[in-house]
Amino acid sequence: MARRGENIYHRKDGRWEGRYIIGRKQNGKPRFGYVYGRQYIEVKRTLTILKAKAAKNPAPVLEAYRNGTLEAWVDYWLEAMTKPYVDISTYRIYKSQAEKHIIPRIGGLQVGEIRQDDVQDFVNEIKKGLAPSMVHNVCRLLKSIFVAARDKNLIGEIPFGKVRKPQNKVKRPRVLACSEQLRLERDVAQTGELEYIVCLYAGLRLGEVCALRWEDIDFEEKMLYVNHTLKRVPCKEGGAKTKLILDTPKTENSRREMPIPAFLAWQLKEKMARENGRETDFVFQSPRGGCLDPRTLQERLKKKFKKLKVRGAHFHTLRHTFATRCLEKRIGIETLSELLGHSTPQITIQYYAHCTRENKIKSIRRLNRIAC
Structure with missing residues (x-):
């Protein structure tokens, strides 16, 4: 059947x-x-x-x-x-x-x-x-x-009381150095690949940037609304193994409003004006029209990093870089957690605790002794 x-x-x-x-x-x-x-x-x-x-x-x-x-x-x-x-x-x-x-x-x-x-x-x-x-x-x-x-009253106590698990060390996320980010921004300025700038300055996930539509952007308020994500799921029928679907974000927190810098709002508005004559709905489209495949976007960035000699980076590195730049600008953990769409600030701390620690060290080192 x-x-x-x-x-x-x-x-x-x-x-x-x-x-x-x-x-x-x-x-x-x-x-x-x-x-x-x-x-x-x-x-x-x-x-x-x-x-x-x-x-x-x-x-x-x-x-x-x-x-x-x-x-x-x-x-x-x-x-x-x-x-x-x-x-x-x-x-x-x-x-x-x-x-x-x-x-x-x-x-x-x-x-x-x-x-x-x-x-x-x-x-x-x-x-x-x-x-x-x-x-x-x-x-x-x-x-x-x-x-x-x-x-459901099938068991009494949960048999997990004192179970010992291996220590789970969270790896420090790969973040672009300022020099690497500058090289990337200069390159995409020439090619017009604005999708990478959106990720660097709005912290969107891969599926979220591919699902972005013009109706999700408020140019007057300079606000971007994350309402959907594009994901690849297995096909239940037909010859293809997988297919792309437009879905709601994974959690309610992932569905969020995102303030964007003025320069980014202007660049997006310019892009919309250039494409005014096209039958367009998605901000970033494939050459044949319709949504841009996340795998295509990943592959493009992989080749770009190789050309720019940026090693050990991948698409999610752009999101990590956005988070790190925010912490460097003294944006608080709770605010950053909301901007990233994390379910709790604890998740944000888990991944970016090293950033806050480095900021504390820099702040203390700027202290001078009061002259006697």
Whole structure:
């Protein structure tokens, strides 16, 4: 069957079939209810109503997981409790981490019987082949799975109390030196590639700058609004492996307003005037029209850095450079966190603590002794 949407399939007889979990068999495998219809939207609406009813009275469904395996609970957590509420890229990351690391090692254990020693053995095993940062990511995912099980009264305590994980050292982000940034700006001034200037002076992510549209810019207020991001996701049908979609930002904090310097607002306005005769919606377009592929933008910058002899830098380096220049101008962490679209200031501190430390050192070194 060709698949479309969440557990909705196109049957050979022309009808659409939707399914939803209504319980568990004795072996722990899911038991499904089915919905049929001639139109996809018809099945989707009916399925949404049935799932909502199941969510209001989940006890009969969830009770089957109490004595089931962790693998069965992970499957339910991913499909019923996570997928409808996160974007597709986040869901696929969770699913990949669960299938690669969690399920093969402890998926066969009974949910209610997993103890802290089991989790510690699991961590000790995965840290042999994974970077500390990935170990921490997998552990956060596993803890979320256990938290959900506790909230549904499937387990008592979360078996994560004193689990020891490898030290996760956050790498200092690569930032362009002022001389490197100057060389880049001079080069793009000649080629007219304004997209890199937008990233350097507004701190946009790759998908955000590719999704930028003229309606997102207020020239009078000199304000830029981040309302969308462009991302590549796997295709569910057809021959292509992936496709570009225009989506909302990953978190609510990523959806933000961004003041921009006067010179940048002027350059963007000039660009819009030059393209007034074109059928244009996106600020930065491909030669064939439409949005600019993020991979194309990455490849262009890679070649440009090579030409300018800037080593160890990539597209996200522009965003790191913006953040560092802001801190050098004494912009506070909380303000910078909002400008970058971070969910909390702690994330900003985690990545740019070295910048604030260097600023403190420079400030103290400017102190002179008071003359006696």
